Amino acid sequence: xxxxxxxxxxxxxxxxxxxxxxxxxxxxxxxxxxxxxxxxxxxxxxxxxxxxxxxxxxxxxxxxxxxxxxxxxxxxxxxxxxxxxxxxxxxxxxxxxxxxxxxxxxxxxxxxxxxxxxxxxxxxxxxxxxxxxxxxxxxxxxxxxxxxxxxxxxxxxxxxxxxxxxxxxxxxxxxxxxxxxxxxxxxxxxxxxxxxxxxxxxxxxxxxxxxxxxxxxxxxxxxxxxxxxxxxxxxxxxxxxxxxxxxxxxxxxxxxxxxxxxxxxxxxxxxxxxxxxxxxxxxxxxxxxxxxxxxxxxxxxxxxxxxxxxxxxxxxxxxxxxxxxxxxxxxxxxxxxxxxxxxxxxxxxxxxxxxxxxxxxxxxxxxxxxxxxxxxxxxxxxxxxxxxxxxxxxxxxxxxxxxxxxxxxxxxxxxxxxxxxxxxxxxxxxxxxxxxxxxxxxxxxxxxxxxxxxxxxxxxxxxxxxxxxxxxxxxxxxxxxxxxxxxxxxxxxxxxxxxxxxxxxxxxxxxxxxxxxxxxxxxxxxxxxxxxxxxxxxxxxxxxxxxxxxxxxxx
Amino acid sequence: xxxxxxxxxxxxxxxxxxxxxxxxxxxxxxxxxxxxxxxxxxxxxxxxxxxxxxxxxxxxxxxxxxxxxxxxxxxxxxxxxxxxxxxxxxxxxxxxxxxxxxxxxxxxxxxxxxxxxxxxxxxxxxxxxxxxxxxxxxxxxxxxxxxxxxxxxxxxxxxxxxxxxxxxxxxxxxxxxxxxxxxxxxxxxxxxxxxxxxxxxxxxxxxxxxxxxxxxxxxxxxxxxxxxxxxxxxxxxxxxxxxxxxxxxxxxxxxxxxxxxxxxxxxxxxxxxxxxxxxxxxxxxxxxxxxxxxxxxxxxxxxxx
Numbered sequence: 001x002x003x004x005x006x007x008x009x010x011x012x013x014x015x016x017x018x019x020x021x022x023x024x025x026x027x028x029x030x031x032x033x034x035x036x037x038x039x040x041x042x043x044x045x046x047x048x049x050x051x052x053x054x055x056x057x058x059x060x061x062x063x064x065x066x067x068x069x070x071x072x073x074x075x076x077x078x079x080x081x082x083x084x085x086x087x088x089x090x091x092x093x094x095x096x097x098x099x100x101x102x103x104x105x106x107x108x109x110x111x112x113x114x115x116x117x118x119x120x121x122x123x124x125x126x127x128x129x130x131x132x133x134x135x136x137x138x139x140x141x142x143x144x145x146x147x148x149x150x151x152x153x154x155x156x157x158x159x160x161x162x163x164x165x166x167x168x169x170x171x172x173x174x175x176x177x178x179x180x181x182x183x184x185x186x187x188x189x190x191x192x193x194x195x196x197x198x199x200x201x202x203x204x205x206x207x208x209x210x211x212x213x214x215x216x217x218x219x220x221x222x223x224x225x226x227x228x229x230x231x232x233x234x235x236x237x238x239x240x241x242x243x244x245x246x247x248x249x250x251x252x253x254x255x256x257x258x259x260x261x262x263x264x265x266x267x268x269x270x271x272x273x274x275x276x277x278x279x280x281x282x283x284x285x286x287x288x289x290x291x292x293x294x295x296x297x298x299x300x301x302x303x304x305x306x307x308x309x310x311x312x313x314x315x316x317x318x319x320x321x322x323x324x325x326x327x328x329x330x331x332x333x334x335x336x337x338x339x340x341x342x343x344x345x346x347x348x349x350x351x352x353x354x355x356x357x358x359x360x361x362x363x364x365x366x367x368x369x370x371x372x373x374x375x376x377x378x379x380x381x382x383x384x385x386x387x388x389x390x391x392x393x394x395x396x397x398x399x400x401x402x403x404x405x406x407x408x409x410x411x412x413x414x415x416x417x418x419x420x421x422x423x424x425x426x427x428x429x430x431x432x433x434x435x436x437x438x439x440x441x442x443x444x445x446x447x448x449x450x451x452x453x454x455x456x457x458x459x460x461x462x463x464x465x466x467x468x469x470x471x472x473x474x475x476x477x478x479x480x481x482x483x484x485x486x487x488x489x490x491x492x493x494x495x496x497x498x499x500x501x502x503x504x505x506x507x508x509x510x511x512x513x514x515x516x517x518x519x520x521x522x523x524x525x526x527x528x529x530x531x532x533x534x535x536x537x538x539x540x541x542x543x544x545x546x547x548x549x550x551x552x553x554x555x
Numbered sequence: 556x557x558x559x560x561x562x563x564x565x566x567x568x569x570x571x572x573x574x575x576x577x578x579x580x581x582x583x584x585x586x587x588x589x590x591x592x593x594x595x596x597x598x599x600x601x602x603x604x605x606x607x608x609x610x611x612x613x614x615x616x617x618x619x620x621x622x623x624x625x626x627x628x629x630x631x632x633x634x635x636x637x638x639x640x641x642x643x644x645x646x647x648x649x650x651x652x653x654x655x656x657x658x659x660x661x662x663x664x665x666x667x668x669x670x671x672x673x674x675x676x677x678x679x680x681x682x683x684x685x686x687x688x689x690x691x692x693x694x695x696x697x698x699x700x701x702x703x704x705x706x707x708x709x710x711x712x713x714x715x716x717x718x719x720x721x722x723x724x725x726x727x728x729x730x731x732x733x734x735x736x737x738x739x740x741x742x743x744x745x746x747x748x749x750x751x752x753x754x755x756x757x758x759x760x761x762x763x764x765x766x767x768x769x770x771x772x773x774x775x776x777x778x779x780x781x782x783x784x785x786x787x788x789x790x791x792x793x794x795x796x797x798x799x800x801x802x803x804x805x806x807x808x809x810x811x812x813x814x815x816x817x818x819x820x821x822x823x824x825x826x827x828x829x830x831x832x833x834x835x836x837x838x839x840x841x842x843x844x845x846x847x848x849x850x851x852x853x854x855x856x857x858x859x860x
Contacts, residue, residue, distance in 0.1 A: 051724055057713035057778065059732050059739055066726030084736065090653055091739060098771075101704060102712045109701065132693050161648040195625020201651050311651055314670055315627070424637035468642030471609070472694045475641030 002089025003204035003307060005071055005081030006377065007370030008046035012063055013070040014250060017078040019043040023547070024554035026371060028230065029075040029260050030335070030364020031504045032519055033181065036543050037342030038362040042371070042378050049377035050082050058095040060084055072209040072246060074258045075368040077234060077554075079248070086204045086307045092373060111137060113167070114480060115407040116144060116175040116352065117399055123175070123351030124397035127404045129411070131477065134470025136408045140399045142391035145345075145383045146172060146354040147376075150334045151185070151488045153481075155439065156431040158331040159191055159202035165481040166488030168358035172338045173487060173527055177347040180360045180522045180538070181336035182488075183495035184505040186367055187440045189214075189264035191330025193282035198315045200330040203285065203308060205369040207325075208257040210304050211246040212287040213239075214268070215324070216276040222283075223256035223267055231259055233555075243293060262366045262505045265329040269440060272328065282328030288321055297321065329440055333372065335363040335505060336495065339524060344386035345379050348526075351390060351397075355383035365504025412470075414479040420465030423479040430457050430485055438493050443509045450493045458486055490533060495523045498535050598623045601673065602681040603631055605643070609694040616640075617681060622673050628684060629657050629668035632696070644695035652809055655744035659696050660685040665746040665807045687749040700745050706764045709792060710772050715780040727779040738774035738818055740810045743767065747804035747814060753797045763794035766804035766814050773818035776825070790826045795819070 009022040022043035027034055050068065054060065060082050061069040070079040084091040100107075113128040125140040148168025152160025173179055190203040208214075216222050227235050235256055236242040242255025257264065268283050278284055287305070291297040298321040302309050305320070312318040312325055337360035338347045345353045356376035363371060414420070437450040461482045466475040501515035502508050521537040528534040543551075601622045604615040618635045629647055636643040648654040650669045657668040662676065662683055676682050690698035719726045747766040748754055754765050764772075772789060775781050789795045802815045812818070829835060 054725065054780075055715060055723075057715075057775075057780075059727075059735055059778070062727060062729040062732055064729075066728055067724065069729075084739075087653065087740065090742065094739065094741075094743075098707070098713065101708050132697075132699075161650070161654070163648065196623070197626045197630045198650070307651075307653065314652070315672070316625070422637065422641060424641065428637070466641060472644040472697050473642045474636065474644060478641075 002092075002373055003086040003202065004073055004206040004209065005083030005088045005370050006046070006050055006092070006373035007073065007076060007080050007368065008050045008070075008082055008374055009043060009078075009080060010047050010050065010068060010070060010082065011078075012067045013248070014078040016250075017080060019047075020550045021077055021554060022046070022080065024551050025076055026362070026368060027364070027551060028554075029366055029368040029371075030362075031366060031514070032364065033184075033504070033522060033540065034364035035342050035361030036547055038379070040547060041342065041382070042362055042374060045378045045381075046374040049374065049381065053092065053095050053377070056095050056099045058084075058091055060091075071206060072254065072258060073205055073369045074208070074264065075260045076370065081206075081209070081370040083206070085303070086206050086305050088373065092377075108137065112477065112480070113171060114411050115404075116171050117403060118175060118349070119397035119400070121176075121350060122394075122397060123349060125399050126171075127407050129470075131472055134473065134476070136404075136411075138399065138401070138404050140397065141351075142394040142397060143351045143353060143387040145387050146338065146352070146358045147356050147380065147383075148358045150357040151485075151492070152331045152333075153427075154431065154434050154485050154489045154492070155185075155331040156428075156435040157191065157200040157329075159188060159200055160331065165484045166334075167481065167484040168354070169334075169337060169491070170484035170487040172347060172349070172352060172354065172358070173491065173525070175349050175352060176527060177349045177352055178339040178524050178526045179337060179491060180339040180524045181364070181495070182334070182360075182491045182525060183499045183523060184335035184363075184365050185331060185492060186261055186333040186335060186505045187265045187329040188332035189261055189268050189329055190285055190325075190327040191332075192311075192316065193278070193326050193328045194280040194316060201311070201315075202330065202332065203311075203325060203327050204305070205258075205261075207285060207287050207305060207308060208255075209246065210287065210301070211243060211290045211293070212257065212285055213255070213289060214257050214264070214327075215284045215286060216271045217278055217284075218276060220276075222271055222276070223259070223264065226267060227256055227259070228263060231263075235259065247293075260366055260504075261332075261369065262507075265440060266507060268327075268329060277328075278326045280326055282326045284324040285327045286324035288323055291321075331435075331439075333357060333367055334492075335365065335367050336360050336492075339522075343382070344390075345383035346386060346390065351387075351394070353383040353387045353390075355380045359383075365506065411480060414464055414466045414476060415470075417463065417465035420463045421460055423464045423466060423475055423482060426457065426460050426464055427478055427482055427485065429460075430454075430482070430489065433457070434489050434492075438489070438496060441507055441509050442496055444497065447493050447497050451490065451497075454486060454490050454493070461486060491525050494533055494535050495525060498523050498537075599678075601631070601678040603635065604681045604683045605632070605635065605640075605696070606685040607640075607643070607695055609692055613692065615683065615685075622678070624674070626673045627669055628659075628661055628666075628671045628673065628676075628682070631673065631682075632668060632684065644693065644697045646697050653742055655742035658687055658744045658746050658749065660687060660749070665749045667744060667746070667809050670809055687745065689749040689751070689755040690745070702760055703743070703745055703748060703765075703767060706760075706768050707771060709764065710768060710775065711783055711785055711788060713775055713778065713781055714783045716782040725780050731779040734817075735774045735778050737812055738770045738777075740812060741767065741770055742810060744809060746807045746809065750803045750807045751798075752801070752803070759794070759797060763797040766798070766819065768793070769795065769798070769822060770812060770814055770818045773822055776822065786825050786829045789822055790830060795822055795826060798823070 009017045011017040026039045063069045068082045071081045072079045073081045110131040111128050113126045115127050117125045146168040150164045151166035152158035152164040192198045192201045236253045241252045244252035245254045301321045312320050337358045338354035340359050433453045437446040464479045500511045501518040521539050524536050524538045526534050602619050607616045620634045647657040652670040686696045686698045753763050805814045
């Protein structure tokens with residue numbers, strides 16, 4: 001769960017910070033494939049959204065003068081993440097929930113949408129089922145906002161929960177909306193690797209923000225060995241400077257552990273592949289070493305990283321205040337998603353909006369830590385606002401009830417089949433295949449094999465059967481989720497095949513270098529009229545001169 | 556990769572690196588030792604008696620599955636689900652003790668399935684896994700906990716004092732934040748509600764909001780920015796008097812919130828001070844007024860369905 005914090009240039013800890021620096025950091029981190037308008041709006045509006053949360057009751061950690069404290073994170077030039085220990089996401093959920101229960105909002109808990117409905121070209125509503133009773137629910141709507149998160153469950157090692165099946169991506173795709181940047185999947189460098197049952201669970205980047213270091217089995221801080229050119233000016237070249245940075249020295253540059261996630265994840269993979277990894281196939285992340293620097297290190301770690309302390313103690317028998325953690329890359333986030341208008345968040349289907357991880361554009365080829373919580377606040381608000389405005393201008397759409405009946409009938413088919421395959425088995429095979437063939441290191445031949453494998457998996461999905469009845473039946477839910485997983489897996493594989501270079505979260509073993517020609521367009525995928533997947537290259541619009549200048553000034 | 560050599564020269568041989576090296580080599584050996592016990596040879600089978608069904612037809616069913624080191628109860632439940640009971644209903648989400656979804660009664664004790672390691676349990680006997688008994692059963696291990704969300708709307712909402720600074724922001728000290736941050740750690744797993752005898756045995760949901768919601772009230776009452784006084788509500792409509800401080804809630808809290816000592820007792824003291832202190836009672840009678848209550852406040856509209 002989101003732990004580290006929400007990125008907003010409040011300038012409370014370092015007054016040199018402002019939206020311009022945040023904008024430039026976000027664009028550099030995304031390797032300039034970002035929708036620059038979204039990056040601009042995000043950097044400008046994130047501070048207001050954080051202050052709004054405080055006005056709704058969120059209690060962020062404080063600076064000595066009583067303002068919202070901010071911490072260091074990868075790719076952010078200044079301490080920028082407003083946080084609550086290492087449970088910032090929980091604080092945001094609770095604040096929003098506690099605010100929303102007093103608003104006149106109808107909440108349909110545990111209701112899964114299986115299809116969007118359209119009236120000609122525009123959105124007309126959605127059909128879903130409630131998990132508790134398995135009854136179908138038909139919603140007529142002038143506008144729909146997708147806020148379904150990501151696709152982590154398409155891979156076997158992931159920090160994501162079962163809900164991240166790419167359902168929103170698939171709903172939008174099936175409704176005819178364009179998706180973009182789907183080749184960019186973020187593998188977070190630090191997931192747990194031991195014991196096996198917790199493999200993939202997130203270890204927050206906040207550990208490194210607080211001074212945690214990455215070392216291989218020889219005890220070497222390997223992150224110093226490879227610092228990318230475009231970050232060299234901002235990165236410490238010795239351990240002492242890196243430590244001073246984490247302790248707030250404004251004249252120090254950040255340690256290489258706080259380089260962007262794509263880079264750190266690949267550096268860890270390199271150590272493991274070259275035989276310098278930890279016993280369970282990761283590397284060591286050590287925060288306990290700060291005892292040599294701070295007299296109250298043990299209490300400090302427990303105060304700043306309570307969830308991590310608790311998580312390792314309880315799940316792995318490791319006391320992180322006295323010994324290092326074993327960590328390795330885990331599927332964490334998809335930069336790609338529904339292609340939207342930067343200001344309104346409306347997709348290419350009138351009335352369909354997307355916010356947060358299911359939307360695309362803000363993060364380009366790689367997302368900076370902390371930019372997802374600010375993304376969902378800034379663009380969640382915008383999507384809601386413009387969806388409401390859009391709905392206000394529209395006449396009531398016609399809901400095609402025959403189409404709704406068809407969707408509902410198809411959704412019930414797994415109950416009619418007998419002796420079909422177990423949906424969990426098919427899901428497991430799909431995850432293992434994607435992890436193996438379209439994972440952190442990719443090559444053409446493997447991705448072609450993945451597309452073949454997906455064809456076979458699609459046939460298997462058409463034959464899965466489930467037992468029991470419709471009431472809270474996870475086997476049935478998994479059978480339906482498989483449809484979304486198949487769709488997004490194929491989209492990721494096709495987009496990744498198309499990008500014959502390495503950039504951000506997308507690494508091609510057969511094209512290991514960045515190719516400037518590929519920096520000029522986004523890869524866009526749509527459903528063709530015949531149901532085929534169409535892959536196109538859409539040029540990135542020329543950046544406004546004032547924004548270009550900000551990037552130059554921050555180089 | 557071209558930076559490799561220069562980086563190497565700069566860091567190699569520095570004193571801290573040596574300390575790390577010996578530390579890491581030692582922990583590498585400890586980690587490897589853990590591998591030995593978690594290897595295939597350590598895999599064994601265990602039995603689980605899992606509650607199945609809804610309504611009067613509910614019963615415990617026995618499942619056997621293989622278990623290995625590091626597994627938690629939720630892993631075993633998932634394994635049973637994928638091997639032999641595909642429709643086994645279980646609510647879960649983060650698998651890291653942070654979402655509060657997988658609450659159940661394991662060998663009779665309310666716990667999170669994702670944070671209960673099999674190595675803590677006696678596997679020579681079947682492990683029983685049952686739904687939380689204080690809430691209406693949906694099916695198998697899933698219960699209807701929506702009453703907790705409805706109860707929350709009975710507690711008057713967060714109402715901040717005017718901002719402290721001209722830019723619309725507030726100032727608060729970390730020491731003041733600390734007190735409510737303990738309560739705001741709550742993951743709403745509702746294990747405290749499940750174990751509370753006022754709710755579980757006496758079913759007084761209408762009269763008593765329960766420990767989770769008293770923790771919620773405490774974070775509002777002690778919130779550095781909140782300007783309301785909910786003492787009257789706590790006494791009259793939230794039923795704080797029903798709690799007789801058996802501390803069962805504190806014992807089951809997976810976030811180790813000291814529910815009774817830090818949240819409920821201070822609230823009880825406020826009620827006692829305001830209502831049972833003779834001097835204050837006299838002042839109140841003379842003033843003829845209770846507490847501040849903004850007129851524009853809504854407490855009951857909307858809510859969860």
